[in-house]
Amino acid sequence: MKVLLVNGSPHKKGCTFTALTEVAETLNKEEIDTEIFWVGTKPLVGCTACMKCIEIGCCSFNDCVNDFLDIVPDADGFIFGSPVHYAAASGAITSFMDRVFYADLLGGRQSFYLKPAAAVISARRAGTTATFDQINKYFTISEMPIISSRYWNMVHGAKPEDVKKDLEGLQTMRVLARNMAWFLKCKEAGTKAGVPFPAREEGIFTNFIRE
Numbered sequence: 001m002k003v004l005l006v007n008g009s010p011h012k013k014g015c016t017f018t019a020l021t022e023v024a025e026t027l028n029k030e031e032i033d034t035e036i037f038w039v040g041t042k043p044l045v046g047c048t049a050c051m052k053c054i055e056i057g058c059c060s061f062n063d064c065v066n067d068f069l070d071i072v073p074d075a076d077g078f079i080f081g082s083p084v085h086y087a088a089a090s091g092a093i094t095s096f097m098d099r100v101f102y103a104d105l106l107g108g109r110q111s112f113y114l115k116p117a118a119a120v121i122s123a124r125r126a127g128t129t130a131t132f133d134q135i136n137k138y139f140t141i142s143e144m145p146i147i148s149s150r151y152w153n154m155v156h157g158a159k160p161e162d163v164k165k166d167l168e169g170l171q172t173m174r175v176l177a178r179n180m181a182w183f184l185k186c187k188e189a190g191t192k193a194g195v196p197f198p199a200r201e202e203g204i205f206t207n208f209i210r211e
């Protein structure tokens with residue numbers, strides 16, 4: 001089994017990476033494979049609502065969003081990490097997740113369905129819980145079980161050395177990883193035992209309009 005961890009920071013090996021690494025190393029100890037996917041520092045356009053994903057099954061902007069969509073089907077769980085930028089998720093991870101989740105759904109992939117996920121947030125000081133709420137919303141609209149820890153998943157620091165001193169934050173990452181591993185093993189055992197996926201319904205889109 002494999003968990004993909006997304007680093008939504010402009011820093012390849014900064015604070016968010018340090019938190020994700022704590023999660024990844026703990027998952028590895030639980031015999032879960034991991035890969036850290038960095039969104040990079042190239043400009044990441046937001047969703048332009050061109051709707052081409054409906055036809056082509058991926059995003060019309062061929063950048064790291066499509067690279068990520070290609071590896072999503074082989075992953076069993078996801079961690080999306082972001083630094084706090086102005087009390088919210090980074091612009092890059094917001095553009096990235098808008099386009100990943102929209103293209104996945106409208107492109108007919110639905111490769112996140114019932115796969116567990118969690119958000120990991122890094123900040124110098126404030127805006128962590130608002131950012132945590134923001135990222136969790138992608139999971140709850142995508143039928144993804146959210147894995148929790150013993151605190152909201154955050155670390156504090158302006159540089160990786162600070163994060164390494166945030167002992168409670170790092171423990172929160174390890175507990176999160178073990179809970180993710182446990183869930184994945186239970187899901188695998190349930191599937192092997194023949195527990196079927198839930199019955200699904202066609203989507204109903206009323207847009208609040210009633211005639």
Ligand SMILES: Cc1cc2nc3c(=O)[nH]c(=O)nc-3n(C[C@H](O)[C@H](O)[C@H](O)COP(=O)(O)O)c2cc1C
Pocket residue numbers: 009010011013014015016017083084085086087088122123124125126127156157158159
């Ligand atoms: C544009 C920008 C805005 C930021 N806004 C906040 C903020 O609102 N609250 C905060 O605590 N830290 C803020 N920070 C600091 C980062 O969130 C913090 O240093 C984080 O741990 C950096 O993670 P990274 O090394 O993975 O990029 C901001 C940093 C940048 C570059």
